[in-house]
Amino acid sequence: MAERPKPQHATxxxxxxxxxxxxxxxxxSVTVTEAADQFxxxxxxxxxxxxxxxxxxxxxxTSAYQHGDLFDIAWDRFDDHDEIVLTNMVxxxxxxxxxGREAAAFIAGLQYLSALPENADRSAIDSxxxxxxxxxxxxxxxxxxxxxxxxxxxxxxxxxxxAGLQVEFDYLSSKGLHQHRRVDPLRIESIDxxxxxxxxxxxxxxxxxxxIDRIVDPRITDLPITRHAADVTLPDTLFEGxxxxxxxxxxxxxxxxxxIADYMPDDANSTSVDGVVRTTIHVSHYHGLKRLVASLPGVxxxxxxxxxxxxxxxxxxAATARYESTNxxxxxxx
Amino acid sequence: MPAARKKTPAGQPLPxxxxxxxxxxAPTPREPAPPRVPVEERLFSLVLALLATETGLTKxxxxxxVQGYRQRYSTSGANANLERQFExxxxxxxxxxxxxxxxxSPGQAGNNQxxxxxxxxxxxxxxxxxxxSAEETTLLNLAAMVWREGSLSxxxxxxxxxxxxxxxxxxxxxLGYVTQLRSRDAAFEPLSTALERSSVVRFAYLKPGESxxxxxxxxxxxxxxxxxxxxxxxxxxxxxxxxTFLLRRIVSEIIPTGTSFTxxxxxxxxxxxxxxxxVWNNHTAIVEVMPDSDAATRLRKRRGTETAxxxxxxLHYSDLNIIAxxxxxxxxxxLVIDPPxxxxxxxxxxxxTENDHG
Numbered sequence: 001m002a003e004r005p006k007p008q009h010a011t012x013x014x015x016x017x018x019x020x021x022x023x024x025x026x027x028x029s030v031t032v033t034e035a036a037d038q039f040x041x042x043x044x045x046x047x048x049x050x051x052x053x054x055x056x057x058x059x060x061x062t063s064a065y066q067h068g069d070l071f072d073i074a075w076d077r078f079d080d081h082d083e084i085v086l087t088n089m090v091x092x093x094x095x096x097x098x099x100g101r102e103a104a105a106f107i108a109g110l111q112y113l114s115a116l117p118e119n120a121d122r123s124a125i126d127s128x129x130x131x132x133x134x135x136x137x138x139x140x141x142x143x144x145x146x147x148x149x150x151x152x153x154x155x156x157x158x159x160x161x162x163a164g165l166q167v168e169f170d171y172l173s174s175k176g177l178h179q180h181r182r183v184d185p186l187r188i189e190s191i192d193x194x195x196x197x198x199x200x201x202x203x204x205x206x207x208x209x210x211x212i213d214r215i216v217d218p219r220i221t222d223l224p225i226t227r228h229a230a231d232v233t234l235p236d237t238l239f240e241g242x243x244x245x246x247x248x249x250x251x252x253x254x255x256x257x258x259x260i261a262d263y264m265p266d267d268a269n270s271t272s273v274d275g276v277v278r279t280t281i282h283v284s285h286y287h288g289l290k291r292l293v294a295s296l297p298g299v300x301x302x303x304x305x306x307x308x309x310x311x312x313x314x315x316x317x318a319a320t321a322r323y324e325s326t327n328x329x330x331x332x333x334x
Numbered sequence: 335m336p337a338a339r340k341k342t343p344a345g346q347p348l349p350x351x352x353x354x355x356x357x358x359x360a361p362t363p364r365e366p367a368p369p370r371v372p373v374e375e376r377l378f379s380l381v382l383a384l385l386a387t388e389t390g391l392t393k394x395x396x397x398x399x400v401q402g403y404r405q406r407y408s409t410s411g412a413n414a415n416l417e418r419q420f421e422x423x424x425x426x427x428x429x430x431x432x433x434x435x436x437x438x439s440p441g442q443a444g445n446n447q448x449x450x451x452x453x454x455x456x457x458x459x460x461x462x463x464x465x466x467s468a469e470e471t472t473l474l475n476l477a478a479m480v481w482r483e484g485s486l487s488x489x490x491x492x493x494x495x496x497x498x499x500x501x502x503x504x505x506x507x508x509l510g511y512v513t514q515l516r517s518r519d520a521a522f523e524p525l526s527t528a529l530e531r532s533s534v535v536r537f538a539y540l541k542p543g544e545s546x547x548x549x550x551x552x553x554x555x556x557x558x559x560x561x562x563x564x565x566x567x568x569x570x571x572x573x574x575x576x577x578t579f580l581l582r583r584i585v586s587e588i589i590p591t592g593t594s595f596t597x598x599x600x601x602x603x604x605x606x607x608x609x610x611x612x613v614w615n616n617h618t619a620i621v622e623v624m625p626d627s628d629a630a631t632r633l634r635k636r637r638g639t640e641t642a643x644x645x646x647x648x649l650h651y652s653d654l655n656i657i658a659x660x661x662x663x664x665x666x667x668x669l670v671i672d673p674p675x676x677x678x679x680x681x682x683x684x685x686x687t688e689n690d691h692g
Binding site: 010011012013014015016017018019020022023026027038039040052053056057058059063065090091092093094095096097098099100101102103104105106107108109110112113116118119124125128131134135136137138141142143144145146148157158161162172174176178185186187188189190191192193194211213214216229255258259290291292293294295296297298301302309310312313315316317318319320321322323326 | 426486501509526530635
């Protein structure tokens with residue numbers, strides 16, 4: 001799905017104002033920079049919000065928005081020193097409750113992250129979820145994610161980083177090669193049910209991405225970590241494209257396009273003919289391609305190059321051959 | 335001079351921030367246009383006014399006195415546009431979780447003109463005893479980040495603003511995490527809205543093994559992710575039978591029927607997850623894996639896998655067609671032994687791939 005930058009909606013601005021005011025009250029005096037850092041917004045957004053707050057208030061007894069019915073700030077400190085000091089407060093004292101959907105977003109996010117070692121203390125997580133439900137203005141929406149057990153590999157990785165020591169493990173690449181890897185862990189990433197470790201690989205002398213479920217027997221070494229997350233710029237995309245990448249033309253059912261979106265280059269040229277989308281994906285080698293295509297039978301078909309078609313066909317044929325040899329009565333492929 | 339400063343914002347030329355699609359209440363050309371108040375200023379002023387009132391304000395009190403409405407209020411009584419604006423604003427404010435209440439005047443039930451509006455402070459403010467430790471703040475930051483793309487991203491962003499409002503700071507995590515839950519199913523967004531509003535919806539659903547989609551009319555009860563896939567748990571409107579639908583198999587748009595139902599109460603999402611777990615536990619497959627293969631490594635790490643013999647694994651699954659796709663991807667590394675239906679399904683998939691590429 002294409003991402004488009006959204007203009008900030010008026011309701012988002014309202015949510016921001018209702019959150020900013022109680023924080024400003026608590027702070028007493030604060031700089032525009034500090035406020036921007038706290039809320040992760042620009043200084044211009046803070047200044048705009050403060051100017052709006054300073055002229056807002058309630059109609060009051062006279063219904064005329066008189067001086068005492070409005071917020072006020074110390075204007076000289078704001079104008080001359082970029083400082084925010086509320087000198088008159090109206091109607092608002094405390095932070096707003098979460099909406100039912102907001103509480104649900106937090107709760108389902110926590111459930112999704114239950115594999116993290118940080119979330120291993122289930123009773124602490126349960127009490128946090130209960131607190132969110134109590135702090136919501138409505139029952140949290142019924143959106144939930146299946147919780148999983150704390151992941152042993154992630155726990156070892158986190159421990160190694162905390163100790164400042166490299167982690168080593170056996171790794172089975174998608175080409176089917178067994179390798180011993182020693183890694184400075186940099187980041188844990190996930191997309192839905194797939195989890196990855198990104199780290200500096202001492203075997204390859206480069207940043208590499210490892211699937212957590214392909215890591216076998218992880219253990220902490222006694223070698224200190226040489227590269228830290230702060231030293232290495234990690235590309236945003238999980239799979240670093242490389243000049244060695246192979247381009248493959250495929251036909252795909254329109255409904256399945258999102259399933260292969262991660263493999264499509266940004267400038268992929270897609271055409272639609274007879275209800276089938278013809279597009280290009282890039283893969284680092286055909287070993288990964290054959291697994292991907294075989295898991296989407298009848299949905300994705302390789303068109304070109306012929307070598308790629310052959311690799312996929314061979315992969316499927318090797319499998320059917322095994323079934324035929326174990327069950328001689330099965331009709332053979334035509 | 336501060337008092338003078340207060341006057342300026344309303345007089346400044348302001349960007350048109352009216353929501354798109356809203357009918358514009360163009361003043362008659364001969365009258366001078368009232369100074370335009372930005373939408374957020376009108377909404378903020380409405381919240382402040384309704385928080386400040388104990389007894390509530392009537393609609394005409396709001397429209398004639400609150401900043402952003404009063405400028406457009408006509409004393410002669412033609413305020414239909416403004417009244418519609420107020421209705422939309424109420425919805426927007428409630429979407430943020432602000433408990434905007436209506437109170438009927440004694441003896442005047444059903445009379446819209448005497449209906450009073452207010453925001454009770456106790457249900458608006460976060461209870462004073464709720465605070466979050468640095469560890470909890472770290473976890474909540476991570477939890478919100480999960481939704482940064484797509485559905486619930488608006489909600490998680492607003493939830494973070496409210497969390498930051500409390501002033502707590504997060505721990506610097508030992509290890510960086512960039513985690514992401516995607517709901518790529520187009521049905522997710524409209525279904526979560528329907529869930530929120532308890533509205534009955536209609537969609538076409540393609541059941542595996544059937545060649546034609548059938549239209550279902552259901553009351554959505556929960557949206558749950560199980561084994562990486564989103565499911566809708568819903569009650570069928572005509573039979574009252576509770577069913578689980580895989581979002582990926584919904585092949586039409588989600589069409590609201592215009593009717594709503596009484597929310598069922600209880601922890602519907604836990605019930606839905608429990609049902610899916612039960613199905614998962616009851617379905618097992620026996621497969622033989624090639625030693626040292628990708629299949630051997632990854633299927634052993636799959637949830638609930640037991641080793642039946644050296645290279646024979648017992649797997650759990652919830653949907654035969656989905657696990658058949660998954661196992662077909664492993665090609666010759668997996669040989670399905672049992673059940674026969676799964677074995678046949680995998681063979682059929684492999685033959686299709688072979689034929690498509692032969």
